[in-house]
Amino acid sequence: MARIAHQLRSEIIARDQMIEAYRARGDMRMVARLEAAQVSLEAGTSPEWLRLRDAAMHKIGAGHMHDMDSVVTGIFLPMWRVRAYTIAEKINIWRGKLWSRPFFWDDLIRDDLGERFTEFEVPVYFFVRAHDLTANPELSRAYFDRIEAPVKRFYVFENSAHSPLFEEPERAIEILLRDVMRNVRRN
Template sequence: MMTASLILLAAFTLGLAWLVAISPGRLDPLRDAAGNVIPGSLSERVTVEIGGIPQGMIIQSVDPANPVLLFLHGGPGMTEFFMELDFPTGLERHFTMVWWEQRGAGMSFSGDIPPETMTLEQMISDTIEVADYLRAHFGQDRILLLGHSWGSYLGIQVAAAAPDRFLAYVGMAQIGHQLRSEVMAHAYLLETYRARGDTAMVRKLEASPISMTDGLSPEWMRVRDTAMHRAGVGQTHDMESVITGIFLPVWSVRAYTLLDVWRGKLWSRPFFWEALLRDDLSARLTEFDLPVYIFVGRHDQTANPALSRAYFDAIEAPVKGFYVFESSAHSPLFEEHGRATEILLNDVLPRVP
């Protein structure tokens, strides 16, 4: 028994040492096709006091004079810079990319954050303050705002509150009414697994009640991600497992230290999840004073694209654009980065008032 315990301890220690070695909390410089560091380029972790607490962001750009693009990650509390490993967007070639990690998430997690500050109002205020810091730091009057999933729920409210800070708002997997999306996902997955003859998954889904009245059951939350990814309707269309598609890639991002990501994810989510589920944005937030664009993946069941479209149709804005990515699920910016970049450069920026 003692020998087995020692072997397990040794294996755990070696694994921990390996993770620390590959994730030292440093960013690699940006390089050209020949492997040379690009002169004048920017690739750094930055910590700024936002809303009274230190908050972290990753900033990368081949030319810091390029338009600033502030990316709002999903979750709540789930940083997304790790997606650049397997799905490089290349956006740092055209924009000054800012991967801000929100209050309580990733580099912005701290056990000293007062729980009472984990409110939507504070998150909106934080985002505006980050935008103001970036505008001043890079000498740009307005910047581009892009929100993904939970970040789209936050971002579209920021866009409504402070349109003067932004060139345009882009919502990827735009949330409109998340509880309705979850109910639709449950029905879709039941139909899919019945058609496949996967009786084991059908039984799990049937034992996972979900409704507009009672909300989400614990059983649904346990089976949800596995069922979605096996059906190709989760984070990406070709991601079959949260473990291989998210958990392991996060650990291998050298920009993060060992505990940057998961403690923030676990801590942040409960503060916002129930309100996020119940809020119907299309019933209360439809008028905007800046251009609004929405990117959806055809195969997405995390944020149902039909609901995103219904919300888009209700929106009044100076300029609007809705784009369906046929080969994508929840993350079209990463899954079809070429088309996403083309839209940003040739559709969004040229139409800025």
Template sequence: MRIVGVALFILLAAVSFGLAWLWAVSPGVPAPLRDAAGRLIPGSLSERVTVEIGGIPQGMFIQSADPSNPVLLFVHGGPGMVEFFMEQDYPTGLADHFTTVWWEQRGAGMSFSTDFPPETMTLDQMIADTIEVTDYLRARFGQDRILLLGHSWGAYLGIQVAVEAPDRILAYVGMTQTAHQLRYEIIARDPMIEVYRVRGDTRRVARLEAAQVSMEAGTSPEWLRLRNAAMHGIGARHMHDMDSVVTGIFLPMLRVRAYTITEKINIWRGKLWSRPFFWDDLIRDDLGERLTEFEVPVYFFVRAHDLTANPELSRAYFDRIEAPVKRFYVFENSAHSPLFGEPERAIEILLRDVMRNVRRN
């Protein structure tokens, strides 16, 4: 009994310590911006705001070394997976050159709530929300147009906003741009299985082979349960050095001070809650068949061997696009997130090519 009592005491102490640590690192305040020497940058901006968008409160982080810099709106992936937390371990440097806005979409992160009607979780509403956020930023920072950067699901959403609201957009950047997601899923399956077969992971191979994905049936529940962990396991999901959702995303997210404890919980609730509203339409939609004419410059950032967004299919879609300017960039040393994997190159392209073409026009 004494051993049991000691074990229970240790367990309770560990839980109490863990909870105290979690509270301590969850004030819900983003860190101020500092220069390379650690000094606060005068006149810089680092804040979180909540704005009523589409009839509900939606949150965003805004960071800028100089708020007069061009506004860049980052449209995160998922559906429902916020990405501001990535700045902690994979700093992009965007805020040094842009007024960078990490908006958390309806149903995601700070914008998750069980109070608003689920029937508002539609693609049309998401497009309308993005345009409304754009208008808020244009008015607040006194800029006629802003730069739109979409990632994965956010690229699926963002490229449609670029068509719907060209008068508000300087240029559109699609990072790991989706074109026809179901085809991507089908193409990814066999190479992934082969990697695990070479490793001798027969259990994983058997599970992946039993998880069906096809043009006729779509993505089976078994495939959706396995795909993310399997891609992370071979460094082909979010980042090359991220081989686990737990160690690469869940635990680092707990350390991010910009979120409260409730918001950290809601990040995962939002991810699970949001995807079913959009997934079937997302995977079936062939953008190359309906969105090819753009009034704004279009730029694609792709990874050379992406299993989530096949670069050859993205290139085939890009080749069909007509735009005032269009450029296609391949990132050889990244996984699914080139901006976080090769930030120096991404920033160079944004400044040298994207913004230079915008100013020229």
């Protein structure tokens, strides 16, 4: 769903767009905090950026969902009500997230997938959010255009921040049933 292409470039673009959004709101305190939280191709993401990023995105409606205030109230707590996971699985999802970041984050954000993965033997579907600051839609499109696959489709969700399955479920289900499942049945 969140098709990253070159995440470090996406982080740089997101920071610039957030500075612009907060400046337009007149929130110069947040502008100063974002400007101090460095992100660059050379240095990567600073600890200041990683601490500020999610909260700053959510505050302008560009985080996981437009109306989500925080990861804790929007994802962490609701996840505990999902019956599909055992208690141990729920705990391990978050343990894995916290444990793994120091080991792979820098490699992940610097990896240009468009340079490494362009040929697929399976259908490829990109669900891209028009207002996504986590996975930049223009970078996703540029990556998609380089891909060779037996079937490939690019869908833009105009009313979603980062989670079209939750923000535009009817359209997502329609695409999954009409396009994705039809191609699964053919193969």
